Amino acid sequence: MxxxxxxxxxxxxxxxxxxxxLSLIVLIPLSAVFIRSLDIGWAGxxxxxxxxxxxxxxxxxxSTALLAAIINVIFGLLLAxxxxxxxxxxxxxxxxxxxxxxxxxxxxxxxxxxxxxAPTGWVGQYLDPLGIxxxxxxxxxxxxxxxxxxxxxxxxxxxxxxxxxxxxxxAASALxxxxxxxxxxxxxxxxxxxxxxxxxxAFARGVGEYGSVIFIAGNxxxxxxxxxxxxxxxxEEYDYAGATTxxxxxxxxxxxxxxxxxLLQAWASRRTGRxxx
Numbered sequence: 001m002x003x004x005x006x007x008x009x010x011x012x013x014x015x016x017x018x019x020x021x022l023s024l025i026v027l028i029p030l031s032a033v034f035i036r037s038l039d040i041g042w043a044g045x046x047x048x049x050x051x052x053x054x055x056x057x058x059x060x061x062x063s064t065a066l067l068a069a070i071i072n073v074i075f076g077l078l079l080a081x082x083x084x085x086x087x088x089x090x091x092x093x094x095x096x097x098x099x100x101x102x103x104x105x106x107x108x109x110x111x112x113x114x115x116x117x118a119p120t121g122w123v124g125q126y127l128d129p130l131g132i133x134x135x136x137x138x139x140x141x142x143x144x145x146x147x148x149x150x151x152x153x154x155x156x157x158x159x160x161x162x163x164x165x166x167x168x169x170x171a172a173s174a175l176x177x178x179x180x181x182x183x184x185x186x187x188x189x190x191x192x193x194x195x196x197x198x199x200x201x202a203f204a205r206g207v208g209e210y211g212s213v214i215f216i217a218g219n220x221x222x223x224x225x226x227x228x229x230x231x232x233x234x235x236e237e238y239d240y241a242g243a244t245t246x247x248x249x250x251x252x253x254x255x256x257x258x259x260x261x262x263l264l265q266a267w268a269s270r271r272t273g274r275x276x277x
Contacts, residue, residue, distance in 0.1 A: 033244050033251070036240060036244040040241040040242060040245050045245060048245050048246060053222060054246060056222045056223075056225070057226055057227045058249065058250065058253075060141070060224070060225070060227075061226045061227040061250070062207060062253065063138075064141045064206065064226075065145055065203050065206030065209075066203060067142050068142050068149055068202065068203075069202040069203035071142075072149045072198070073202075076150055076153025076157060076202075077153070077157055077191070077195065079154050080153070080154045083095055083154070098151050098155070101148045101149075101150065101151050106211030106212040107211040107214075109147055109212040110214060111215050113143060113144055113147065113215075113216050114135050117134035117140060118136075119133065121135070134216075135216050136217065137218070138224060140217065141213050141224065141226065143216070144209070144217075145212075145213070147212065148205060148206070148209060149201075149203075149205055152201035152202045153195070153199065153201075154198075156195075156197045157191060157198055160190070160191055160194040161191065161194075169182050169187070172185070172186055189271070192268045193268045196261055196264060200258055200265075203257070203258075207250065208228060209228070210226075210229070213226055214226075214229060227246060230246055231243045231247055234246065
């Protein structure tokens with residue numbers, strides 16, 4: 001008796017094509033970045049890792065991206081909830097506006113935000129007398145990252161929320177659960193893996209974002225200078241090894257954080273019984 005095949009026909013060919021495509025598009029370029037960073041040597045690597053200016057830039061990039069991703073998770077969930085559960089005038093317009101950061105060039109977004117929140121801008125002129133400065137501060141960087149990251153959370157949570165059976169909420173309500181218990185015990189555990197995915201996507205986008213941040217940041221060393229700008233500066237100085245070394249450091253930190261998020265997402269999926277096959 002022939003052994004029963006456990007995969008779809010053509011799996012070997014499709015897997016080979018997938019690995020080849022992944023190698024050409026992702027693995028080989030990333031390997032080139034790692035290899036190029038070795039040209040700087042251990043002394044140069046230590047010089048970069050111990051540079052206060054670069055450490056401040058890395059800290060600023062990761063902290064603002066993390067804060068923006070957390071804010072996007074909260075408000076992205078609320079926005080997705082309104083789009084799925086309610087009907088209101090202009091709903092389709094709001095739904096289309098969510099994708100606007102995807103289509104809008106990031107440099108244009110940065111210029112628009114700077115024009116709004118600069119001390120002489122439409123909004124900044126009212127905040128400046130109150131002692132609140134948004135542009136050219138970490139607050140402005142976080143605001144720009146929130147703008148470009150919100151669609152990732154909404155579009156990740158929205159389909160899961162659409163497939164969520166309202167019968168579960170009705171059954172819980174019939175058994176005596178109040179609204180808070182329904183949200184915390186039923187809805188949020190099911191949405192948690194999707195929220196983690198949206199958080200990871202928004203965080204990863206925010207860490208490497210350059211166009212929308214460069215204008216509103218002000219690029220003050222040790223204050224509002226982001227890590228991608230340090231990479232661009234090294235490239236302009238023809239220091240390719242130094243630029244790739246900073247990129248490798250960012251890549252390793254991002255990979256470690258995303259790997260932990262994926263582990264947490266897998267645990268949450270198993271816990272809710274919705275593990276992907």
